[in-house]
Amino acid sequence: EPEVTQTPSHQVTQMGQEVILRCVPISNHLYFYWYRQILGQKVEFLVSFYNNEISEKSEIFDDQFSVERPDGSNFTLKIRSTKLEDSAMYFCASSEDSQQSAEQFFGPGTRLTVL
């Protein structure tokens, strides 16, 4: 069964460093998403992406975040200058279409630890 994959599973970085989290969405999906979940807290929407541009973004997704689809398979989230409060699990998701009802398939997540 096709699945979303994410690498690395765990990333440790120093405060102020840049990190890139990678995702490979399901191959025939066209819509991509990033979420984060701080330990013990709610899942929070960050951004959605379609046709090489951002469709929607939340108030969390400020200038230190960016997303890119550098090739036909990868979808990345970059955090330019990490802060302690960026420590969280980051989930990538993809869906086949943009309908509001479209089921989003989540990847296993990357745990980011900022020291």
Add this chain to the structure above:
Amino acid sequence: GQNIDQPTEMTATEGAIVQINCTYQTSGFNGLFWYQQHAGEAPTFLSYNVLDGLEEKGRFSSFLSRSKGYSYLLLKELQMKDSASYLCAVRAPNDMRFGAGTRLTVKP
């Protein structure tokens, strides 16, 4: 403000039925999702409601009342593997807002 409220924890017995409630107040509404999340894992999709009424899918059903800002997830014939967190999420313009989740423990 924008709120999605659900009970923090629930306990039920294997084979029983449990109802997990969710109330919401959001700016805009494009549908409500229920997700299951086992500890340390990603959320998995259970259901979607955008119109009032009940949607049934095997052992799981989800109900929506838009006028009341209310939904519930009904799980029947509970199994031990149903022990997980259940997340209510509302789709709104530029947002998908999640509740904190209800941790369900199924006991033998």
